């Protein structure tokens with residue numbers, strides 16, 4: 001249950017940021033797409049919109065909000081569940097509400113505002129999707145938004161990380177059916193985030209080579225993962241010198257995406273934007289490097305004898 | 318070069334009904350009268366069809382990709398394609414991955430597909446996905462009926478401007494034609510209501526009604542000379558009693574060409590879910606007396622699927638009925654779309670009516686050049702289950718067996734038990750290939766005549782119709798043998814069909830401020846670059862005055 005940023009810009013008169021800090025993490029988000037925008041339907045812009053911030057601490061974004069709700073750490077799921085009950089006029093006990101760190105008055109007021117808006121939108125950030133019960137939290141919020149449609153128009157949208165994370169996610173989905181955490185070790189895509197995610201594979205020492213594009217795991221991953229990257233042949237494609245490029249066996253300098261390399265970036269609402277380079281780079285693009293590596297690999301004999309594997313299996317093992 | 322000898326040919330475009338004849342294919346993948354040398358396939362005793370053409374499916378773009386994200390459980394229990402040196406890996410199931418989509422379509426003898434709903438803003442994404450669907454040729458339709466810029470021109474009575482806006486979008490999105498969904502209804506849904514009556518002004522407008530949008534858009538498609546007429550998804554999809562809306566809509570199309578999408582979902586009588594019944598007799602009668610319109614069945618098959626449609630109101634209704642996961646994706650300024658996993662059950666009276674209605678339409682519309690095989694994939698069932706529908710159309714006995722498994726109360730609600738028509742092979746070839754190709758205006762498809770594309774399917778004749786149609790012996794795409802004895806042999810890239818309708822040069826300057834007001838994308842960034850289309854194939858528009 002989601003929409004594009006343009007819809008929010010045009011129509012959303014009630015915006016809830018849940019567990020994100022857009023003022024600092026997505027600086028252009030407020031001004032370009034959401035609360036600051038004037039539109040045909042909301043001619044007074046910020047004055048026509050109500051903004052609510054739900055977070056465990058008072059960030060810079062919270063100061064920009066009309067209402068700030070400070071939820072106790074790890075209690076997002078409980079809070080969403082309570083809201084799902086309250087919108088349907090179901091009974092909720094005082095202790096349950098107290099557990100979330102909020103008051104009944106604050107929640108009743110929130111529910112009343114949610115129901116009386118014309119177009120509501122939840123943005124949920126890393127704070128919500130990366131804490132305890134991550135999938136559960138975002139699923140619960142999507143359900144709450146779906147249920148709100150019995151009263152008014154309501155949507156929910158994740159605020160994703162930097163770079164072209166969304167693009168990678170979108171393409172992996174159309175090619176393999178899954179967004180990340182995928183293994184091809186049986187010849188077809190399988191998915192298990194806690195097992196096949198890059199960090200898990202590295203920490204266990206399961207892979208014997210690494211090929212890294214547009215990321216710097218050497219700066220962000222736990223030490224055992226970094227140690228394994230140092231042990232195995234690691235190839236890194238990056239326009240800059242990074243932690244990863246320093247530990248890599250091979251660093252190929254590539255043209256910077258969007259500055260000197262063309263391509264497509266997917267916005268966090270999955271709308272594709274063309275990248276039109278302003279400068280020419282002496283370096284090859286990531287795409288060109290990968291294509292040339294692929295061509296070189298295609299020259300080598302296939303790693304399995306022809307016909308040794310079925311083309312298709314009707315039941316996965 | 319290729320010669321196919323001794324097969325029984327079913328080529329409705331040329332009136333060939335089972336005659337034994339040789340087919341020759343030259344090096345460019347075109348059917349010719351004779352060749353010298355090359356491979357010969359002995360097709361004695363076998364049946365030859367032109368490659369299948371799917372006039373209405375959803376295989377690429379934001380919505381189906383969202384459906385993939387919502388159904389990881391299904392991916393795990395479905396068939397898997399294993400990577401080889403020449404073939405990519407992938408998964409089948411309710412929303413197959415891109416590479417698998419190409420293999421599965423080709424595997425059952427389909428060589429052309431029409432992606433029927435591309436929101437303007439995500440056209441670039443759709444084309445990137447289509448480039449990853451191998452073997453089959455592709456066309457796309459741009460969603461137009463709820464485009465606010467166009468609607469504003471219609472409201473103002475600026476017909477020429479509205480026409481230029483449509484032409485501009487078709488080329489900007491690099492598409493092949495126009496899809497209209499729930500005219501006026503999706504725009505209203507954005508505020509949580511829906512447009513039900515064709516003659517009531519839609520929300521936010523003074524005089525513009527869904528009926529006016531339908532007539533004007535059909536006129537625009539005709540005037541622009543698009544090879545495929547307006548492709549229309551009528552208002553009130555899936556609602557009991559919607560037959561009156563559908564017939565009303567059709568009346569707004571008198572004198573125009575049009576293709577009505579998935580009619581099964583628009584052919585219900587009754588007042589509510591309890592009294593809902595099939596109204597296909599009435600709808601079929603309309604088609605039988607109006608050769609200007611074509612349709613596809615949008616048939617339903619029992620089992621699991623995931624429903625995705627640009628019809629937000631209908632999805633919300635489904636969600637209320639099932640309480641299942643609901644995904645709604647509104648695309649700014651154009652249209653919305655929703656996603657719900659769904660199971661059609663024979664024991665569910667509503668589902669049973671839907672199942673029967675799809676078959677009834679295919680059997681009651683007498684001319685197979687007017688009604689085509691489709692499930693509105695994945696909405697009514699997955700495309701790779703088409704052979705099951707062919708079996709239901711060809712075998713009246715099998716049909717009665719299936720009807721016996723439905724609840725008793727179904728009898729008063731459907732007509733299917735009284736129909737004894739059985740499709741002939743010639744009629745099947747018309748409905749799955751020649752007919753949809755003609756409706757799409759693809760003159761080299763669905764046709765085994767000299768000069769046409771050598772997209773050819775060869776079946777081993779057998780009594781089990783469903784088996785025969787799901788396992789062709791050979792599939793030839795553009796002259797290349799892509800499937801042989803159940804193996805994928807070659808995976809050539811498919812082409813994409815595009816049109817460039819004429820558009821007044823000042824349209825750019827007119828659109829710019831409106832566009833930037835509506836969308837969060839700059840005007841320059843919007844149009845999909847021609848170079849981004851893999852293997853583009855331009856098709857001609859024929860202007861009305863030249864006809």
Ligand SMILES: [Zn+2]
Pocket residue numbers: 373374375433434578579626693
């Ligand atoms: Zn459809």
